[in-house]
Amino acid sequence: MDSCRDEYQVTVKWEEVVLAALPMLEHLLPMSNLDLLLPALDVGIFLCYKKSSQETHESSSSSSMVMVSAVKKALAETLSSFYAFAGEVVQNRRGEPELLCNNSGVDFINAYADVELKHLDLYHPDASVHGKLVPFKKQGVLSVQVTELKCGGLVIGCTFDHRVADAHSANMFLVAWAGIAQGKAPSSHVPTLKRTLLTPRRPPHYHSSIDNTYVFIKSLPPPINPEPSHDDHDHLISRIYYVQAEVIDQLQSQASSNGRRSKLVTFSAFLWKLIAEAGSDCSKKCKLGIVVDGRERLRGRGGTANLCMQNYFGNVLSIPYSEASVGELKAMPLSLVADDVHAFLEGATKEEHFLGLIDWVELHRPDKAIVKVYCKGSNDEAAVVVSSGQRFPVSRLDFGWGQPAFGSYHFPWGGQTGYVMPMPSTSRDGDWIVYMHLLKKHLDLVETEAPNVFRPLCPTYLNLIA
Numbered sequence: 462m463d464s465c466r467d468e469y470q471v472t473v474k475w476e477e478v479v480l481a482a483l484p485m486l487e488h489l490l491p492m493s494n495l496d497l498l499l500p501a502l503d504v505g506i507f508l509c510y511k512k513s514s515q516e517t518h519e520s521s522s523s524s525s526m527v528m529v530s531a532v533k534k535a536l537a538e539t540l541s542s543f544y545a546f547a548g549e550v551v552q553n554r555r556g557e558p559e560l561l562c563n564n565s566g567v568d569f570i571n572a573y574a575d576v577e578l579k580h581l582d583l584y585h586p587d588a589s590v591h592g593k594l595v596p597f598k599k600q601g602v603l604s605v606q607v608t609e610l611k612c613g614g615l616v617i618g619c620t621f622d623h624r625v626a627d628a629h630s631a632n633m634f635l636v637a638w639a640g641i642a643q644g645k646a647p648s649s650h651v652p653t654l655k656r657t658l659l660t661p662r663r664p665p666h667y668h669s670s671i672d673n674t675y676v677f678i679k680s681l682p683p684p685i686n687p688e689p690s691h692d693d694h695d696h697l698i699s700r701i702y703y704v705q706a707e708v709i710d711q712l713q714s715q716a717s718s719n720g721r722r723s724k725l726v727t728f729s730a731f732l733w734k735l736i737a738e739a740g741s742d743c744s745k746k747c748k749l750g751i752v753v754d755g756r757e758r759l760r761g762r763g764g765t766a767n768l769c770m771q772n773y774f775g776n777v778l779s780i781p782y783s784e785a786s787v788g789e790l791k792a793m794p795l796s797l798v799a800d801d802v803h804a805f806l807e808g809a810t811k812e813e814h815f816l817g818l819i820d821w822v823e824l825h826r827p828d829k830a831i832v833k834v835y836c837k838g839s840n841d842e843a844a845v846v847v848s849s850g851q852r853f854p855v856s857r858l859d860f861g862w863g864q865p866a867f868g869s870y871h872f873p874w875g876g877q878t879g880y881v882m883p884m885p886s887t888s889r890d891g892d893w894i895v896y897m898h899l900l901k902k903h904l905d906l907v908e909t910e911a912p913n914v915f916r917p918l919c920p921t922y923l924n925l926i927a
Contacts, residue, residue, distance in 0.1 A: 469576035471593050471608065478566040479533060479605075481540035481547050490545070490560040492624065493659040494822035495755075495815075496776045497557060498675065500831060501550075502623040505595040505871035506631065508855070509578055511925070512613030513862045525609045529571050532607050532617065532860060535642035536567065542651055543634045545625055545774060546603040555827040558624055560602075570596055570606040577612035578866065579925035584917045586871055586896075587699045594618045595871050602626075617860075627776045628870065629754055632854050634774075642860040652774035658759070659777070665820030670808060674781060675821070675830045699873050699898045702915040703922055704728075704883070706891030712914070716799035725751070726806065728883060728893075729847045730799035731914070732907075734790050736879075736899075739906045740842040743788030748841060748878075750782035750834035751806055752848035755815040779818055780846060781809035782834035787842050837877040843903060844877070850884035850896075867923050873898050888923055 513524060540547045548562040574593070582589045595618040596606040602625050608616045621631060633652055709724055716727040733749040740747070755777040756770045770777070783805040790798065808814055822830070837844045855868035870882050879899035886892035895915065897904060907915050920926050 469574055469580075469593075471572050471574045474571045474573055474609075476571075477533075477569050479536050479540070479569045480566040481544055481564050482537040483541040485541075485544055485562065485564055487561070487563045489551075490548075490562055490654060491553075491656055492558055492560065493656050493775055494661065494819045494826075495659055495778065496624055497822055497826070498778075498818075498830060498832070499624045499776055500835075501558075502872075502874050503598050503620050504623050504628075504631070505591070505618065505620050506635070507590055507595050507616055507618040507869060507871060508858055508865040509581070509583075509867040510615045510617075510860075510862060511578060511866045525613065525615065528615055528860070528862060529607050529609070531642050532605075533569055535638055535860070536569065536605060538641050539634065539638040540564075540567065542637065543774065545652075545654060546621065546634065548602055548625075549600075550602065550622060550624060557827050560625060565601055567601060568596070568599060568604040570604070572606055572608045573610075574608050574616075575611050578610050578614040578616075579612070579920040581920075583701055583867065583869075583923075584919065585699075586701055586869070587873065590618075590871055591699075591873065596620055598622070614866075615862075623776070626774060627754070627778050628848070628850065629756065629777070629852070630774045632852060633772070636854050636857050639858045639860050651772060653769050653772045654774050655769060656775075658769055658773055659775075659819055661820045661823035662816060665823045667817030667821040667824075668808075668813070671814075671817055671821045674779075674833060676833045676836060677825070678829045678831055681836060696901060697873065697875075697877070697879065697898055698901050698904065699871070699896065700904050701869060701918045702895045702897065703886060703888075703918055704893040704895055704914055704916070706889070706893075708914050709891070709893060712795070716795050718796040719800050720803075722799045722803060725847070725849050725851070725883070726799055726802045727795075730795060730802045731911075732845065732847065732881065733785075733802070734793070734795060734798050735907060735910060736843050736845060736903050737785075737787045737790035738910060739903055740787035740791075742842070743786060743791070745787050745840055745842040746784045746838070747787060747790055748782055748784045748834050748837075748844035749802065750780045750832065750844070750846040750878075751802070752846065753779045753781065753806065753809045755779060758810060758812045759815055760812060777815070779809050779815060780832040780834060781805055782832070782846075784841075835876060835878050843879065843900065845879035845881060845899065847881045847883075850882040851893075853884045855885060855887055866925060867894075869894060869896050871896065879903065894918070 598604040598620040
């Protein structure tokens, strides 16, 4: 599988800046306090589509042109509602980012790749996807690339600025975009950018636990430049796996001896314990953070607040975390590790946590802060963040020629902290697709110690080979 993973070429056919179809009045939109906790990171998404069953060899080229045109036209219409994606991030006088809603547009690339979908090595996305099918964002908030494949299939890749949108926001956009491409009426879930939904309280106040979750960037030591090395075991790389539904159920059963644990808690606990196995120094720490979406927690702020929060476009995230020593994690059974994960998550799943976080940022502005788990310390064996992508609406992203054969987020976010996102499978109900961005030694350990859990993604599993 490794031998052909990067042996294909991508040729850009044309590029264009796509503007929102409807004109808009230029204005500045402040970032919410929760947006201000996000560093300047770009998030990638890619969707792989098989050749249309109605296509013939002769019609393949013209059909691809029609498909690309439909995607581009629908993008322009969708940007009229999701106009934040057509803007630019600028700095205000305090040095904080703001969103300039000026319809500067979205870079749109149409490309051709001389590879068939079944030959794409999706198990190694750094080589097969990154910068080839998921574009580098050069300007603006969002970039889109539609790549025609040798087999008549298509890949839609997007890259967006995380300071402007979280995964929930991006998912809303994708569903609306696909629906408009099919000629459906705009969704009733029109995005709202009302920053008043996330205003601080008067007077602002917060629980002291938030001081232990976030750290000011100015207080961090300067980054250490490691000595050049040919050993890539200390570098973060990405791989994609699938996990079968029955395996998830088995793990959940093992983790639930002290009360039923959710599948996300179970998975996170299993991964935390597994990564600790790589450590030889039992005193070193392993950190685990889990992304929590606050939309369902921020209720009771008005009669329509709950509906507005579900449609809120922006970041409504917190990343609570815990740490334990390598020795502790090795010695604990999975059920006790799952208990610890459940415990540190519990406080962050309350409305008060998010209200306090908004207030905490307000009291410390314009000092920039970041979640502590993103900063790996010298006494840390490993640090990893798990973000549930179970609401990734891949089955609803039909642009008019069927749902994707495969879809995934792609988030090689830099630093030394790992990132893992489990998502729903399009191939088998209940299975998970798991994007993992970890140190190579940890990925190798995962495959060696839990081969029955983490199975390398392959075209056979995706039903790409008859």
